[in-house]
Amino acid sequence: MIKYAEISTEENEVLYGPGRRIVIWVQGCSLKCKGCTSPQFWDYDKGKEITEEELIELCICDDLEGITFHGGEPMEQSDSLLYVAERILPKGKNVVCFTGYEVEELKRSSQIALASISDILITGRYEESKRNVYLQFRGSTNQKVLFPSGNFTDYKLLDGQNVSAIKISNDGDLVYNGFIDPNMVDLIKSIVGDN
Numbered sequence: 001m002i003k004y005a006e007i008s009t010e011e012n013e014v015l016y017g018p019g020r021r022i023v024i025w026v027q028g029c030s031l032k033c034k035g036c037t038s039p040q041f042w043d044y045d046k047g048k049e050i051t052e053e054e055l056i057e058l059c060i061c062d063d064l065e066g067i068t069f070h071g072g073e074p075m076e077q078s079d080s081l082l083y084v085a086e087r088i089l090p091k092g093k094n095v096v097c098f099t100g101y102e103v104e105e106l107k108r109s110s111q112i113a114l115a116s117i118s119d120i121l122i123t124g125r126y127e128e129s130k131r132n133v134y135l136q137f138r139g140s141t142n143q144k145v146l147f148p149s150g151n152f153t154d155y156k157l158l159d160g161q162n163v164s165a166i167k168i169s170n171d172g173d174l175v176y177n178g179f180i181d182p183n184m185v186d187l188i189k190s191i192v193g194d195n
């Protein structure tokens with residue numbers, strides 16, 4: 001069983017990876033980086049549940065390129081996410097995995113295996129003092145983008161753009177994904193109102 005906050009189909013390469021893909025924001029993160037843009041995903045007592053088989057079923061649609069494990073902290077649910085990754089990779093899908101851990105910090109066998117079979121792996125804590133809103137996948141310059149599977153070693157990072165996804169939740173709140181330029185936040189609030 002996987003504890004999650006949100007699952008959606010996204011097409012935004014700068015934020016989530018190549019092509020149309022399932023993105024799952026898992027629920028729960030013990031790292032609690034100062035300045036994290038998603039503190040609502042920290043609490044393990046919140047969120048919903050989906051089985052591994054249900055998530056696999058969502059991923060194997062013909063028009064989807066793969067899955068992105070976002071957070072929250074995917075490596076804290078590595079047994080389940082590894083199970084999913086191992087079953088969709090042979091079907092021609094790819095895997096992007098975000099983690100706040102460094103590779104050297106991964107100790108459990110399922111964490112090490114999930115890191116090593118990921119096509120694109122983004123590692124490291126968000127460090128507020130190193131914030132940079134113009135990096136693909138990363139919010140601070142200490143974070144790394146790795147290509148462990150070897151299938152994406154020619155991938156050219158799309159740095160230099162500030163890309164964010166802005167949605168209005170069912171509760172009417174503005175929800176930001178990505179590291180939005182603060183000036184842009186002010187502009188949006190001036191247009192739609194401050195939630």
Ligand code: SF4
Nearest residue numbers: 029032033036072100
């Ligand atoms: S690892 Fe990610 S989700 Fe967890 S606190 Fe850090 S930035 Fe937030």
